[in-house]
Amino acid sequence: xxxxxxxxxxxxxxxxxxxxxxxxxxxxxxxxxxxxxxxxxxxxxxxxxxxx
Amino acid sequence: xxxxxxxxxxxxxxxxxxxxxxxxxxxxxxxxxxxxxxxxxxxxxxxxxxxxxxxxxxxxxxxxxxxxxxxxxxxxxxxxxxxxxxxxxxxxxxxxxxxxxxxxxxxxxxxxxxxxxxxxxxxxxxxxxxxxxxxxxxxxxxxxxxxxxxxxxxxxxxxxxxxxxxxxxxxxxxxxxxxxxxxxxxxxxxxxxxxxxxxxxxxxxxxxxxxxxxxxxxxxxxxxxxxxxxxxxxxxxxxxxxxxxxxxxxxxxxxxxxxxxxxxxxxxxxxxxxxxxxxxxxxxxxxxxxxxxxxxxxxxxxxxxxxxxxxxxxxxxxxxxxxxxxxxxxxxxxxxxxxxxxxxxxxxxxxxxxxxxxxxxxxxxxxxxxxxxxxxxxxxxxxxxxxxxxxxxxxxxxxxxxxxxxxxxxxxxxxxxxxxxxxxxxxxxxxxxxxxxxxxxxxxxxxxxxxxxxxxxxxxxxxxxxxxxxxxxxxxxxxxxxxxxxxxxxxxxxxxxxxxxxxxxxxxxxxxxxxxxxxxxxxxxxxxxxxxxxxxxxxxxxxxxxxxxxxxxxxxxxxxxxxxxxxxxxxxxxxxxxxxxxxxxxxxxxxxxxxxxxxxxxxxxxxxxxxxxxxxxxxxxxxxxxxxxxxxxxxxxxxxxxxxxxxxxxxxxxxxxxxxxxxxxxxxxxxxxxxxxxxxxxxxxxxxxxxxxxxxxxxxxxxxxxxxxxxxxxxxxx
Numbered sequence: 001x002x003x004x005x006x007x008x009x010x011x012x013x014x015x016x017x018x019x020x021x022x023x024x025x026x027x028x029x030x031x032x033x034x035x036x037x038x039x040x041x042x043x044x045x046x047x048x049x050x051x052x
Numbered sequence: 053x054x055x056x057x058x059x060x061x062x063x064x065x066x067x068x069x070x071x072x073x074x075x076x077x078x079x080x081x082x083x084x085x086x087x088x089x090x091x092x093x094x095x096x097x098x099x100x101x102x103x104x105x106x107x108x109x110x111x112x113x114x115x116x117x118x119x120x121x122x123x124x125x126x127x128x129x130x131x132x133x134x135x136x137x138x139x140x141x142x143x144x145x146x147x148x149x150x151x152x153x154x155x156x157x158x159x160x161x162x163x164x165x166x167x168x169x170x171x172x173x174x175x176x177x178x179x180x181x182x183x184x185x186x187x188x189x190x191x192x193x194x195x196x197x198x199x200x201x202x203x204x205x206x207x208x209x210x211x212x213x214x215x216x217x218x219x220x221x222x223x224x225x226x227x228x229x230x231x232x233x234x235x236x237x238x239x240x241x242x243x244x245x246x247x248x249x250x251x252x253x254x255x256x257x258x259x260x261x262x263x264x265x266x267x268x269x270x271x272x273x274x275x276x277x278x279x280x281x282x283x284x285x286x287x288x289x290x291x292x293x294x295x296x297x298x299x300x301x302x303x304x305x306x307x308x309x310x311x312x313x314x315x316x317x318x319x320x321x322x323x324x325x326x327x328x329x330x331x332x333x334x335x336x337x338x339x340x341x342x343x344x345x346x347x348x349x350x351x352x353x354x355x356x357x358x359x360x361x362x363x364x365x366x367x368x369x370x371x372x373x374x375x376x377x378x379x380x381x382x383x384x385x386x387x388x389x390x391x392x393x394x395x396x397x398x399x400x401x402x403x404x405x406x407x408x409x410x411x412x413x414x415x416x417x418x419x420x421x422x423x424x425x426x427x428x429x430x431x432x433x434x435x436x437x438x439x440x441x442x443x444x445x446x447x448x449x450x451x452x453x454x455x456x457x458x459x460x461x462x463x464x465x466x467x468x469x470x471x472x473x474x475x476x477x478x479x480x481x482x483x484x485x486x487x488x489x490x491x492x493x494x495x496x497x498x499x500x501x502x503x504x505x506x507x508x509x510x511x512x513x514x515x516x517x518x519x520x521x522x523x524x525x526x527x528x529x530x531x532x533x534x535x536x537x538x539x540x541x542x543x544x545x546x547x548x549x550x551x552x553x554x555x556x557x558x559x560x561x562x563x564x565x566x567x568x569x570x571x572x573x574x575x576x577x578x579x580x581x582x583x584x585x586x587x588x589x590x591x592x593x594x595x596x597x598x599x600x601x602x603x604x605x606x607x608x609x610x611x612x613x614x615x616x617x618x619x620x621x622x623x624x625x626x627x628x629x630x631x632x633x634x635x636x637x638x639x640x641x642x643x644x645x646x647x648x649x650x651x652x653x654x655x656x657x658x659x660x661x662x663x664x665x666x667x668x669x670x671x672x673x674x675x676x677x678x679x680x681x682x683x684x685x686x687x688x689x690x691x692x693x694x695x696x697x698x699x700x701x702x703x704x705x706x707x708x709x710x711x712x713x714x715x716x717x718x719x720x721x722x723x724x725x726x727x728x729x730x731x732x733x734x735x736x737x738x739x740x741x742x743x744x745x746x747x748x749x750x751x752x753x754x755x756x757x758x759x760x761x762x763x764x765x766x767x768x769x770x
Contacts, residue, residue, distance in 0.1 A: 004188065004191070005191075008176075008191075008192075008195050011172060011175065012172070012195070012199065015168055015171075015172050015199075018168065019164070019165065019168050022161075022164045022168070023161060023164070026157050026160050026161050026164070027157075029157075031157070031160060032109065032111070032157070033109045033110055033111045034111060035110045035111040036090060036108060036109055036110030036111060039086060039087030039090060039110065040087065040090065042087060043087050043090070043091055044091075
């Protein structure tokens, strides 16, 4: 049954990685302009680095 | 060494925040709608000298510009109008103060955390439900607790804090029962787990939090882009003025103007302050303030208001009132007051909650008392009471309204109707009176020369050729009419515009004039017309008509067919309103109504028990729009009117409003059905829970089954 402990640890780890990515995305204002971003991804403007 | 390195990199990373950025400018871009607009705005601003960066936010339709101190927002507005994009200056201070973005992001984080924890705990729960025993069950319970408790402590904060605040002032809000359910479920589950019990409700507490937070976030997102009407009105005001002092003009903020100062307003500019004309003559477009379609003549001693547009000539104005005391601001305050009054509308969800909350708590207390009295086991009695609280969890009830409004919102969107307020749909379903504004709503707001054959081709040609030099709306439409009917231009010499009067020139050695009745020597005549005078001949009348929107008649007939009363409230002259009302078959109309009267008229209808849909587009309608039961504005409306109304009709088709009304009625029916479904489900689940048959698995199944039924029923909105 030790495998259960391992699985639980793995589940929680994956969850925490996902959560960290989500927190990073929200803090980085990735969700502040969903409408504009849906157009930007199709645009031909080339970004050297994302504009702030 | 390492620590030094990391310190210095931290300073560099932190530098741009407080460093060289001198100037943060916000511009509102009401016209942008697509990816091309984004790159057009950003590239043209990036080329502007002094601009460091520009970033468009399409959701909020605004651009944030970082620039050095040499750049003024006015330069950028001009730069953008050069590439054909309308931009409005926004007050950066007001925007920072009312920035809802932070609130939205905090909510989104909580939604994410609650969703993450709910999914994980649900996975562990599957193990428990499929029959984990003893040590395994306890382990899974403890892991669930480990994930759920911190997540709840973070994610449920908005409910807990709001409930706490409500209790301090001795009020009961919907947050109180939600908080009670979450705290009791978490606390009891923790106690059960530590005592090695069978039932823990961590998944239910998290699912409840997640659903309710998601609802709040969607609600917040929908309203974040619609800023308050008062804020927009302030933005329309011209923030700068040209003051004349000792023969020199200087440009300064309106706040620096004092009553008695002299201000110069050029043709094409908005008047910055209320005042009196002391020099010059021109025409003033006050259609947005009063609804009068015909530009008014302004000469010495005319009284002008802030927000009016100066059309043809330069005016010098003596300021009478500034900023807070202008008519525009007074109107803005009235709109604010009316809006708070309307927020008192209690939605179906709130009314259902007012009935449901006490009922559920009384049932839970009864279950606790009954079990404690008959079994004498405190822990068992508490368990049953909490099962009752959770199994009646307001999920189905909470979904009954949002599911329908999401579906109906989609259907309305495909018919070009945007809903801005969450309760607009419910309110639209209940209307029994429609009040239309005339200018810009029933009519296109443009003049059309009505060629009834009384004007000869020669006169037409002369008038049209004179008009070619003028930007006055009547002139522009006459030139267009001449082009459409193939009239050739006449040879006019020395044409020049006389601001406030008309245009004059020479034709075959005779003086010709086209303009106001008094100016050409015709008998003064009300209504929309202009006169042409050739030499000593008697003046020839050119009549103009407003063009009624094609779809207005169908829309009005559609409302009448449903038994809804239709009225017109217009600020325009009697004659103009009567003609339009007659064309559309509306017997109930009023003309020359001031913005304040429009508001009081709406309040009076409401006092008589009428539920009014107000449809309008101008600044003079904003008060009425904000105070009506529900309000709509065409997309061509002034920004302030659009912001003050609950519904925006895109495109030019007013018939969409009728279809929207049909959808709203259908949606209302589905909402009531959903409440029926939730009630029926509770009628079965509550007795079972009170008798002690409820398990966490039964609660989870019942919760999802009822939510699915409600969602599927909502899809039937047509």
